[in-house]
Amino acid sequence: MPLRALFFEKLGAFCRVIKFDKRGTGLSDRPIRMATLEERADDIRAVMDAEKVERASLFGVSEGGSMTSLFAALNPDRVSSLIVWGTQARWCTSDDHPWGMSSEAYDQLIKHMAENGPSDEYIRGAGVGLGRTVDQTVVDAFARYMRAAASPSAHEAYEAMNRDIDIRNILPAISVPTLVMNRTQDPVASVEAARDMARRIPHAEMKEYPGDTHTFVAKDMDTILADIQSFLTGVTPEVAPDRKLAAILFLDVVSSTDHLARDGDQAWSNTLTSYYNIVRKEIARYRGEEFTVAGDGFLALFDGPARAVRCALTIAAAVKQLEIDVRAGVHVGECAIVGTNVTGLAIHTGARIMSSAEAGMVLTSQTVRDLVAGAGLRFADHGEHVLKGVPDKHRLFLAMLEQAGATSW
Secondary structure (H helix, E strand, C coil): CHHHHHHHHHHCCCCCCCCCCCCCCCCCCCCCCCCCHHHHHHHHHHHHHHCCCCCEEEEEECHHHHHHHHHHHHCHHHEEEEEEECCCCECECECCECCCECHHHHHHHHHHHHHHCCCHHHHHCCCCCCCCCCCHHHHHHHHHHHHHHCCHHHHHHHHHHHHCCECHHHHHHCCCCEEEEEECCCCCCCHHHHHHHHHHCCCCEEEEECCCCCCCCCCCHHHHHHHHHHHHHCCCCCCCCEEEEEEEEEEEECCHHHHHHHHCHHHHHHHHHHHHHHHHHHHHHCCCEEECCCCCCEEEEECCHHHHHHHHHHHHHHHHHHCCCEEEEEEEEEEEEECCEEECHHHHHHHHHHHCCCCCCEEEEHHHHHHCCCCCEEEEEEEEEECCCCCCEEEEEEEEEEECCEEEC
C-alpha cells in the first residue's frame, strides 16, 4: 500500500513515529478474547515503556481515536498532545447523539462481517469508508490487508466492541493540546460528530478537509501533514505543489443564462442535474479526475489525451438529448495540484481553448493532435488563435470521431 507507506515516511521526516498492532491483530498474539478499550489504552503505555518514551504525542485514527483519547485523559503526564482523525465519541446513535449507525444497522454490519469478511461493500462503505469512487485495485489491496491482519471472528468481535464505545464523559478531562481532524463527507465518521467531540475537549482545535472518504491517505496528504507538523512543532511548512503532466479538459454549457430565462428555475435545475450526471459518468468512464469549477463548467484531468478527447466528444453528443450544447477545450501540459485545486499555465491555456469553441465543438491544441495519432480520431484545422493571457499564437484543431466512413463532431 505505497501511499500509506509514503504518508508515514513523510510524517517521520519531522518526528519519531512508533506504530503498533492492536492486541489480537496484525503480528500480535491472538488472545482468547478481544481486549477492552481500557486494555487497549493500557497497551499504549506498554509500547511507550518498551521504547523508553516518557511522553509522546498520540495520533489515533477512527476507533483508535477513542483509545488515544481515553489514554490522554487518564495519563496526562505521559501525553504531550493528542491528534484524532475520523473519530466519533460514540459510534452508535442515541437520543442525545444523532450521529453514527443505528443499533439495528450495526447488528447487520457485524453479521455481514461474520458471514462475508471484509467485502467490497464493507470497505467502500460504512466499515472502512474508502469511498465509492476509489479504484478497485485499492479496495482489493485493503481486503488483503484486512484478511492478513485479523480473523473473521476478530473482525466481528472488534466491530461489536466498537458499537458500544462512548467516551463523551471523559472528553472534558483531556487537558493536553488536542487537534480533531475530519473530512466534511466522511462516510464513517460524521463531521458533525467530530465537531461535537471537539467542543467537549477543552481548547481543542478542529480542522476539516474536503472529501468523501474516511482515510487521510489521499491527494491532499501534504496539506494534512503540514497541519500536523504545525500543530506538533509550531512550524508551518510550505506545501509543495504536486506537479504532473496531464491531459486537461474544460467544458461548459453554451448560453446557459438564455436557457435559464427560457425554461425557468425549476426546469433548468432539472436539466443541470441531468447534465451533471452525464458529465460525471463519462469522466469516470474515461478514467478522469474531476476538479472544482464554478457554475456549469467542468475541469477534469486525464492520463491520456485520447481519453480526454473521446470523453469530450461523448459528452457533447449525449447532452443534446437535454436540448443543450456544450463547448470543450482539450490541452496537454504540466499543472500543479495543491489539495483540491489545480493551477498552472496549462490550465489557463485549456480554459482559453474552450472559450474559443462554438456550440457543440471540441477544440484541442496542436500538442493534443500530435499525440493521438492512430487513436481513431480526426482533426480539422481551426486556424491560429490569440488566447487571452497566454503567450504567442496557438493553432487549434476541431476534434471529430471517425465512424464508418462518416465524420461527426
